[in-house]
Amino acid sequence: MAGHKELDAVTGVETTGHVWDGDLKELNKPLPKWWLYVLYVTIVWSIGYWVAYPAWPLVDGYTRGMLGYSQRSEVTRDVAAAKDSQARFVQAIATSPPAEIEKNADLMEFVLRGGATQFANNCAPCHGRGAQGFKGYPNLNDDDWLWGGTIDGIEKTIQHGVRSGHAEAHVGDMPRFGIDQVLTSAQIVDVASFVLSLSGAQGDAAAIERGKAVFGEQCVACHGAEGKGMVEMGAPNLTDGIWLYGGSKSEVEETIRGGRSGVMPAWEGKLDPATIKMLAIYVHALGGGK
């Protein structure tokens, strides 16, 4: 019935002439014009896209497109560029003395960012995320250094560790005065009172006096006559109120009774020299470096 148009009685809309079940007629309601144009535009766009960019899968690959675009080649180019600039930084770190690195703003930025990442990965479990330390693991932000706070000193500590078993590790142990029966329990209590008095704690004057004598005999070789510590021995300053193993009377007594022998691993061989240097400068820059 093509060509024969008829108006629907109920809606007044033209019908297409298709009829079902005798009286079910299809109304002629075309798609809106704007919708059709958008559709045509997208079709034209997609054909253009197929021609220009990689699009269709083939048996052994895909259509490459006329522009030769590839995300893979783009990523490869980016990664190569990043590696290239990193390699230049790493090379500069490996070959320049720390003082020169510190003067170069670009290099320092790389060192501080890289150092922070390496620190989080390798050091934070023991020294804490912010290098604030925990009991037995020194705070690296303060100006209190067991083994020296110059960049070189810090670098050596990281390289070789402390009591780590490395041939060049820092050694020197706090003796176990109680366990090895060098001092009696009473002497340990006295000398602990004296040690605490060095950072201003009050105590029994007679005990402090007796403790002072014990300290003069047993402790000055490592902690110094004034108890200020010695970097060569890794013996902490006992007068600054900063305590690696706790500053309560019982904690100090425990240190004297049993020693502590904290272990810092050696990183030589585990981290490359440039990374170790980067970490040393990073730790030094945390604020407490000398």
Ligand code: HEC
């Ligand atoms: C397994 C735990 C552990 C890890 C991991 C560790 N350290 Fe240590 N670190 C220690 C201990 C314990 C000491 C204190 C040793 C001592 O008693 O003298 C120490 C000491 C240090 C010191 C000397 C501080 C001073 O006052 O002289 C520096 C610097 C240091 N660590 C840096 C690092 C860096 C950088 C890393 C990561 C590459 C790291 N540490 C990873 C346990 C650790």
Ligand code: HEC
């Ligand atoms: C052979 C050297 C040596 C002698 C002698 C020595 N110390 Fe120590 N002392 C150390 C070292 C090294 C440490 C750090 C231990 C560690 O980090 O594991 C230390 C740590 C300590 C600490 C812990 C400080 C803190 O910050 O928690 C106290 C307290 C202490 N010594 C007191 C004494 C007293 C008291 C004597 C004498 C009775 C003494 N020491 C004799 C080497 C020595």
